[in-house]
Amino acid sequence: MAATQPDDFENPLPTHQFEEINRVIADLTQPQIAWLSGYLAATGGLPLASEPEINNTATAPALTILYGSQTGNAHGLAASLSQLAAARGINANLISMADYKPRQLEKETLVLFIVSTQGEGEPPESAHELLRHLNSARAHRLEQLNYAVFGLGDSSYTHFCKTAKEFDKRLTQLGATSVNPRVDADIDYQPVAEQWNQQVLEQAERFLEKQPHSVVSLDTARKLRQQEYTRGTPYGAQLLESRRITSEQSTHEVHHLTLEVDPDSFQYQPGDAVGVWFENDRLLVERILGLLNIDGAEKIAGETISELLIRDYELTQLHPNVVKSWAEKGGNKALQNIVADKNKLQAFLYGRQLIDLILEYTLQLSSAALIELLHPLQPRIYSIASSQSEYADELHLTLSVVRYGTKRGTRTGGASGFMGERLTEGDQLRIYPVSKPSFHLPPDHNQAVIMIGSGTGIAPFRAFLQQREAVNATGRNWLIFGNRHFKHDFLYQLEWQKYHRSGLLNRVDLAFSRDQEEKLYVQDRLLDQAGEVYEWLESGAALYVCGSQQMGNSINDTLVRIIDELGSDGLDYLERLRSEKRYQRDLY
Ligand SMILES: Cc1cc2nc3c(=O)[nH]c(=O)nc-3n(C[C@H](O)[C@H](O)[C@H](O)COP(=O)(O)OP(=O)(O)OC[C@H]3O[C@@H](n4cnc5c(N)ncnc54)[C@H](O)[C@@H]3O)c2cc1C
Ligand SMILES: Cc1cc2nc3c(=O)[nH]c(=O)nc-3n(C[C@H](O)[C@H](O)[C@H](O)COP(=O)(O)O)c2cc1C
Structure with a gap:
């Protein structure tokens, strides 16, 4: 032929x-x-990144790697573990907990769980359903199952790696066997993960019959290609435009950012987010070095301390371990008392940066000692505010610049300051996609959606509506948005009005908290419309909530109250919605 x-x-x-x-x-x-x-x-x-041999042998996956991720870290680790497994000839099934049927666990031999903790010790949205199933009376015994758990967390939170601990505990209770001790990894998780990967893959080889040669299913091949841009290998996106979308009188400076992306290699879904790498402010670095009497040109392993602080270390978020080391080295009694009390330490951290520690508790350090004490810089996450159905080669962000006053001067957030104050049009921003399988639109375009967001929580809903318009979705759309003042903080006002006029947006309800004597929030609007909310839910609507953790909690309480009053058990009802992927949240 x-x-x-x-x-x-x-x-x-x-x-x-x-x-x-x-x-x-x-x-x-x-x-x-x-x-x-x-x-x-x-x-x-194209050849695959790791170039494993492609074979369509229909072997059942011998190892399952399950990840529960909110901001992409667990997902990234799981993806690289699956590549390592493939290179060793292990046929691994890489899957988000959101897409995994809990009863499938009864058929598995070996499962590796990689899961973060969110909120105040809560599972990421994608892990919620699986954990709930395991904790319920419906969970069956799992004696045949071997497993290992890798937890991601941040020790500055009270409930460090709580979700990983819960998975581990419950799996043991159900009779499963742990093949490797659980790891509770802090923000600098990469080195621990590399060690864990080696250990669990050795365990996997012991359990599983080794394939004669590297076998990767076509499905896995497809998934591996999607990992082109990751936290470790970000994409350089050019900033095309940055425009302020709150008025000059607003207390919040919010910008709409337009970045250019290559649609063939950088793809995202409405609801997804991006991870953003940033540089610290050069002026801040000079000030810190000046206060510590360190010469910025001093070199450490071939690089100047000044460049290292700008690029590689966290200066604007204070980690508890940094304060602990500072207290130990300085011998300051007052600071040692704060460190000894968990609650006092938590309160101390909020609204303080490294420079505040230096100003308040003088300590002289060498450049090497300073570097040893600091934590590596972490990327920040931002919801994507556009849909590629409308802007194939663009990616939009809704950025609020973090700025607050202290007794010692005004402080600015690391990433938001970088993007809002120092990045100029034409510059490149290093970004990577963060998939949010637990915050995607329903596949059925006829299904109605209710979107509730406050502040920058509006961002993904802009992407949702662009998508709904592009695919001619016939389902009803309802937006409930809140911010401080109608006049100053009505983000994307003209766009919502246009969608309302065209009939795409069936309902818009607004809550401007400071336009009247009494504060008014999105949850109050929800309560005003209790009957209608219930009617939409009863007729199959999917509900999305995005914004602050605090707002998310209030919305949840209000929904429980509404549903309780209208005849069903609120908590059960919301659990059912979650399991049907009809109640999805992205909170930060
Ligand atoms: C899933 C997700 C989606 C997100 N989407 C968006 C988005 O679409 N748009 C957006 O703008 N942000 C979004 N964020 C938040 C974003 O990731 C950053 O957390 C935010 O921009 C702050 O980062 P930064 O580096 O500027 O500040 P940092 O350098 O991280 O500083 C933050 C610290 O500043 C202090 N601080 C902050 N505010 C105050 C205050 N008022 N008073 C006193 N101290 C304060 C606190 O100590 C806080 O820990 C999202 C977060 C997540 C997890
Ligand atoms: C809003 C928010 C809440 C968090 N809450 C916790 C927590 O309660 N306990 C914890 O150990 N880590 C907490 N973390 C830290 C994350 O678990 C950590 O950043 C992890 O690497 C994220 O992994 P992921 O990107 O896969 O979700 C929180 C992070 C965010 C953004």
């Missing part, structure tokens, strides 16, 4: 390559050709 040259589009191949392909195809059987088309479709014709 030979390939014929189609006449409806131009053949981009030089003659010798075209003839070569024809020669190869001529010797192939029909099933071989079918497989080759699948392979090319999955890989886009």
Whole structure:
């Protein structure tokens, strides 16, 4: 069989390559050709990053890697673990907890759980349903299951790695066997993860029959290609435009950012977010070094301390361990008392940066000692405010610049200050996609959606509506938005009005908290419309909430109250909605 040259589009191949392909195809059987088309479709014709051998052998996945992630870290770790497994010839099934049927655990041999903790010790949205199932009386015994848990967290939170601990405890109670001690990893999780990966893969090899050679299913091949841009290998997106969208009188400076992306290699869904790497303010670094009498040109491992502080270390968020080390080194009694009391330490951290520690509790350090004490810089997460159905080669963000006053002067957030104050049009921003499978629109375009957001929590709903318009979704749309003042803080006002006029947005309810004597919030608007909310939910609507953790908690309480009053058990009702993916939240 030979390939014929189609006449409806131009053949981009030089003659010798075209003839070569024809020669190869001529010797192939029909099933071989079918497989080759699948392979090319999955890989886009490009070699895979780790170049494992592709084989369509229909082997059942021997190892399952389950991740529960909110801001992409657990997802990134799980994806690289799956690549390492493939390189060792282990056929691994990489899957988000959101897409995993809990009863499937009864059929598994070996599962690796990689899960973060969110909120105030809560599971990430994607892990909620699986954990709930395991904790319920419906969970069956799991004696056949071997497992290991890797927890991601931040020790500055009271409930450090709580979700990982809960998974571990419950799996043991259900009779499953832990093959490796659980790891509770802090923000600097990469080195611990590398060690854990080696250990669990060695365990996996012991349990699983080793494949004769590296076997990666086509599905896995597709997933591996999607990991092109990650936290470790970010994409350089050019800033096309930055425009302030709150008035000059607003207490909050919010910008709409437009970034350019290559639609072939950088793809996202409405509801997804991006991780953003940033640089600290050079002036802040100079001030810190000046106060510590350190020369910015001093070199450590070939780089100046000044460059290291700008690029690699956290200066604007204070980690408890930094304060603990500071108290130890300085011997200051007052600071030691604060460190000794968990609650006092929590309160101390909020609204303080490294510079405040230096100003309040003088300590002289060498440049090497300073670097040893600091924590590595972490990327920040931002919801995407656009849909690629409307802006294929763009990515929009809604950025609120964190700025607050202290007794010692005004302080600015690291990432938001970088993007809002120092990044100029034409500059590149290092970003990577953060998939949010637990915050995607319903696949059924006829389904109604209720979107509740305050402040920058509006961002993903802009993407939702662009998408609903682009696909001609027929389901009803209801937006409930809150902020401080109608006149100053009505983000994207004209766009909502346009959607309302066109009929895409069936309802818009607004809560401007400071436009009247008594404060008014989105949860109050929800309560005003209790009957209608219930009617929408009863007729199948999906409910989305985005914004601050505090707002999310209030909305949840209000929903329970509404549903209780209208005849059903509120808590049970919301649990059912969650399990049907009809109650999804993205809180920060
Ligand atoms: C899933 C997710 C989605 C997000 N989406 C968005 C989004 O769309 N838009 C957006 O703008 N942000 C969003 N964020 C928040 C964002 O990730 C950053 O947390 C935020 O921009 C602050 O980062 P920063 O580096 O500027 O500040 P940091 O350098 O991280 O400083 C934060 C610290 O400043 C202090 N602080 C902050 N405010 C005050 C205050 N009022 N008074 C006293 N101290 C204060 C606190 O100590 C706080 O820990 C999202 C977060 C998550 C997790
Ligand atoms: C809003 C928010 C709340 C968090 N709450 C906790 C917590 O209660 N306990 C904890 O150990 N870590 C907490 N963390 C830290 C995350 O678990 C940590 O950043 C982790 O690396 C995130 O992994 P993920 O991106 O896979 O979700 C929180 C992070 C955020 C953004």
